[in-house]
Amino acid sequence: MEFISFTPADNVSEAQKKEVADFLFEHLDQFGDEHEAIMKCINFALDDKKKFGGFILVSKDNGQITGAVIVNKTGMQGYIPENILVYIAVDKQYRGQGLGKQLMKKTFDMAEGSIKLHVEPENPARYLYEKLGFTSKYLEMRLNR
Numbered sequence: 001m002e003f004i005s006f007t008p009a010d011n012v013s014e015a016q017k018k019e020v021a022d023f024l025f026e027h028l029d030q031f032g033d034e035h036e037a038i039m040k041c042i043n044f045a046l047d048d049k050k051k052f053g054g055f056i057l058v059s060k061d062n063g064q065i066t067g068a069v070i071v072n073k074t075g076m077q078g079y080i081p082e083n084i085l086v087y088i089a090v091d092k093q094y095r096g097q098g099l100g101k102q103l104m105k106k107t108f109d110m111a112e113g114s115i116k117l118h119v120e121p122e123n124p125a126r127y128l129y130e131k132l133g134f135t136s137k138y139l140e141m142r143l144n145r
Helices: 016-029 035-045 099-110 125-131
Strands: 002-005 054-061 064-073 081-092 113-116
Touching: 002 099, 016 064, 016 081, 016 099, 035 054, 035 064, 035 081, 054 099, 064 099, 081 099, 099 125
Parallel strands: 081 113
Antiparallel strands: 002 054, 054 064, 064 081
């Protein structure tokens, strides 16, 4: 298994971005977003000029993506966690083998500062996040307009 990271300092091609977005769109299952939203997140993570940037972490086996994480920096150090883990997915064929845990630990190593994430109560990944130390401090509420 090979792990590859992409940051704003890297020259990431549109094809590489699309490959990650395609993977996430397919493997996030019912917890995912539209492909366009995933691409916006990728572009945010790789842009530290107009935004705060972030990073992408990908695992590959024989050249095929097996897992992916996207973290965006929030720019709100000191009062909101500095990083938000927006997407994480593992290929169905690799689930239950510890790859999600490996991706999370490598994400912890790469992120500078605290990390927050949103998880649906019925998402089985929630238990992994709790085992790794995430706690539920707030109930999220949204006003969509």
